[in-house]
Amino acid sequence: MTGGTGVSDRVLGGIGLVLAAFYIWQATTIQVSFISDPVGPKTFPIIIGLLLAVSSLVIMLKPDAEPHWPAIGRLAEIALAVVVLVAYAMALPAVGFVAATAVASAFLSWRLGTAPLPAVAAGVAIALGIYVVFHLILGLSLAEGPYGF
Amino acid sequence: MEALSSLADGFAVALTFQNLGLALIGCFLGTIIGALPGLGPSNGVAILIPLAFSLGLGPTPALILLTSVYYGAMYGGRISSILLNIPGDEPALMTTLDGYPMAKQGRAGEALAISGVASFVGSFFATIGLVFLAPLLVQVALLFGPAEYFALFALAFATLGGVSSTNQAKAAFATALGLGIAMVGVDGQTGVPRFSFGEVHLYDGIDFLVAIVGLFALSEVFIFLEHRGDGSGEGKQADVGIGRITPSFAVLRRCTPTMARSTVLGFVAGVLPGAGASLGSFLAYTSEKAVADKEGTFGKGDPRGVAAPEAGNNAAAGGALVPMLALGVPGSGTTAVLLAMLLALNITPGPLLFQQNPDVVWGLIAALFIANFMLLAMNIPMVGLFVRVLMIPPKFLMPIVAMVSFVGIYGISGSTFDLMVMVVFGVLGWVLRKLEVPLVPVILGILLGNLMESNLRRAMTISDGDWTVLFASPLALLLWAIAVVGFVLPILVGKRIKRRMHMTEEEPGGATTTD
Numbered sequence A: 001m002t003g004g005t006g007v008s009d010r011v012l013g014g015i016g017l018v019l020a021a022f023y024i025w026q027a028t029t030i031q032v033s034f035i036s037d038p039v040g041p042k043t044f045p046i047i048i049g050l051l052l053a054v055s056s057l058v059i060m061l062k063p064d065a066e067p068h069w070p071a072i073g074r075l076a077e078i079a080l081a082v083v084v085l086v087a088y089a090m091a092l093p094a095v096g097f098v099a100a101t102a103v104a105s106a107f108l109s110w111r112l113g114t115a116p117l118p119a120v121a122a123g124v125a126i127a128l129g130i131y132v133v134f135h136l137i138l139g140l141s142l143a144e145g146p147y148g149f
Numbered sequence B: 001m002e003a004l005s006s007l008a009d010g011f012a013v014a015l016t017f018q019n020l021g022l023a024l025i026g027c028f029l030g031t032i033i034g035a036l037p038g039l040g041p042s043n044g045v046a047i048l049i050p051l052a053f054s055l056g057l058g059p060t061p062a063l064i065l066l067t068s069v070y071y072g073a074m075y076g077g078r079i080s081s082i083l084l085n086i087p088g089d090e091p092a093l094m095t096t097l098d099g100y101p102m103a104k105q106g107r108a109g110e111a112l113a114i115s116g117v118a119s120f121v122g123s124f125f126a127t128i129g130l131v132f133l134a135p136l137l138v139q140v141a142l143l144f145g146p147a148e149y150f151a152l153f154a155l156a157f158a159t160l161g162g163v164s165s166t167n168q169a170k171a172a173f174a175t176a177l178g179l180g181i182a183m184v185g186v187d188g189q190t191g192v193p194r195f196s197f198g199e200v201h202l203y204d205g206i207d208f209l210v211a212i213v214g215l216f217a218l219s220e221v222f223i224f225l226e227h228r229g230d231g232s233g234e235g236k237q238a239d240v241g242i243g244r245i246t247p248s249f250a251v252l253r254r255c256t257p258t259m260a261r262s263t264v265l266g267f268v269a270g271v272l273p274g275a276g277a278s279l280g281s282f283l284a285y286t287s288e289k290a291v292a293d294k295e296g297t298f299g300k301g302d303p304r305g306v307a308a309p310e311a312g313n314n315a316a317a318g319g320a321l322v323p324m325l326a327l328g329v330p331g332s333g334t335t336a337v338l339l340a341m342l343l344a345l346n347i348t349p350g351p352l353l354f355q356q357n358p359d360v361v362w363g364l365i366a367a368l369f370i371a372n373f374m375l376l377a378m379n380i381p382m383v384g385l386f387v388r389v390l391m392i393p394p395k396f397l398m399p400i401v402a403m404v405s406f407v408g409i410y411g412i413s414g415s416t417f418d419l420m421v422m423v424v425f426g427v428l429g430w431v432l433r434k435l436e437v438p439l440v441p442v443i444l445g446i447l448l449g450n451l452m453e454s455n456l457r458r459a460m461t462i463s464d465g466d467w468t469v470l471f472a473s474p475l476a477l478l479l480w481a482i483a484v485v486g487f488v489l490p491i492l493v494g495k496r497i498k499r500r501m502h503m504t505e506e507e508p509g510g511a512t513t514t515d
Helices: A007-028 A043-061 A072-095 A097-111 A116-137 B002-014 B017-035 B041-054 B059-084 B090-104 B108-141 B146-159 B168-182 B208-227 B249-271 B276-292 B303-327 B333-344 B351-356 B358-379 B383-389 B394-413 B416-434 B440-462 B467-471 B474-500
Strands: none
Touching: A007 A043, A007 B168, A043 B168, A043 B440, A072 A097, A072 B208, A072 B394, A072 B416, A097 A116, A097 B208, A097 B394, A116 B394, B002 B017, B002 B108, B002 B358, B017 B041, B017 B059, B017 B358, B017 B383, B041 B059, B041 B208, B041 B333, B041 B394, B059 B090, B059 B108, B059 B303, B059 B333, B059 B358, B059 B383, B090 B108, B090 B276, B090 B303, B108 B249, B108 B303, B108 B351, B108 B358, B108 B383, B146 B440, B146 B467, B146 B474, B168 B440, B168 B474, B208 B333, B208 B394, B208 B416, B208 B440, B249 B276, B249 B303, B276 B303, B303 B333, B303 B351, B303 B358, B333 B440, B351 B358, B358 B383, B394 B416, B440 B467, B467 B474
16 A cells, blocks of 8 residues: 555545445435425435535545555554454443453553553453443443343 | 623532532543543543433533533643643644753743643633623524524534645545435434435434544544554653742743733634634744744743643633534534534524523533633642653553443443444544544534534525525625635645644644654
């Protein structure tokens, strides 16, 4: 992704154009009921789609300098973090807040540069800390899981 | 004055045990949020909104809590600017210019004290300005019909990039993205689903809070993951002595005219749409340098160079509340977040707010006065406490930010689907930040899209489908004219101003270290 200047912006503009086309097409398929106001539910989305298309076109034709993309390893790092966060969201109702949060925050802390063992300790501390402050003190409802915490 | 008697009623609302406690907590959390690089006022407030809901706070207490955080963040931003040469948030950028040199000379305590006093002066007088200006603006706002409101929304989006915007196409792109996302869900007027692709979860639309916490807070975590180990954004400890934390009277007197001028400039910058606190501190610093820097000491540790931007950005923060409360149209990311919370509590800001819920408005303003005194107390004698908080390294802080984001969103809806959407917004926020697409228009679009559309449709219903109604009144024409100028002007001068603010690169926490 480190090609000539402005490649990223051209890609962004291209994606924006496709998105705008899709958006406008979807807008035209919105059903209109019998009783409707003069504008109806389609017009404003179509205007937005046109704004998206025009701005995408300008971005594509006049790209900024190329941003500094991270190396492929770091991209994988971010992708892995995303996977962990999605897994965390799904695991919350299944295993409860404390266990899921301890694992997820230990992972993040480890990837941000803590050594493995201290990271586990940090994860457990963060999970318990949030549980105490938000659930026991502030009374927020957290995911309960099979053990009730 | 009618405003003063309303304000007296406001103090009766604010001076309850609960509200005082919330203001205190808000100020404390806000100062920490502002001080920590990587947690700005908008994402700080955004993470705390779910908390305000889950605690079941009423509109006034919730608003008091969150605006105290907002004011506190404006105070806190200066701490890391002075000690670490890393602005705690974007508006504190200018404070590094003289604050860090002062710290290197062993006068960090003095710099912290002066900037604390300047912050107090800026926000105190801006709050007074709010008392008098907001009711006046309400009188104007009462003349607004749906067509004028539609033009006003257009104006807000057109000017959002601010004069420092370098790429208006990207600002427009971000606006379209936000407005487009707002359209998802069942149309409020006809009841037909739009862009929901048969997914039941999408019928209610995409929750603004989910979007903003993802875009701001989670994307910050990804930025830190990306930059781990390369030094930027790490909490490097300042090896500078703090010195005494009391401002000397002579220095304060020397800074008084600076603070006065900077407060006025900052307040005006805050009230104007699309300017906000960053521009307020920038204007205050540069004009002060032009007016007062006769010996060429600015940039080398001049106390006035610390007082000016801090008075300016705090005054701008107060000024930004004027259009948010009086018109219901926010001009910055953080005021947008505050507006979102009001809307979620079924309170619509704008002229009617002053008539229907005067307790909310005036209770809030009174609480801001009280919060200011609390912040002054926290930020001068107790500043050492916050300095210690700054030493929390990101490797522990960022997991906490991520987890608290999840807790907040889960606490509102209990829905795994919303958490997934939040992660998607986190990734989107990271990509957009890499491409320098501004995020504030996205969130403002999501927030205001439906209001904007319903004003358009109401105007058209009244005119029975005649589009010229949008340009029919002089007021509407004026608003359109400002919108056009506000959008075109940055294309002509934006690059130059941006360069002078030397924010060439968005690093973690919006910080660019300059030596």
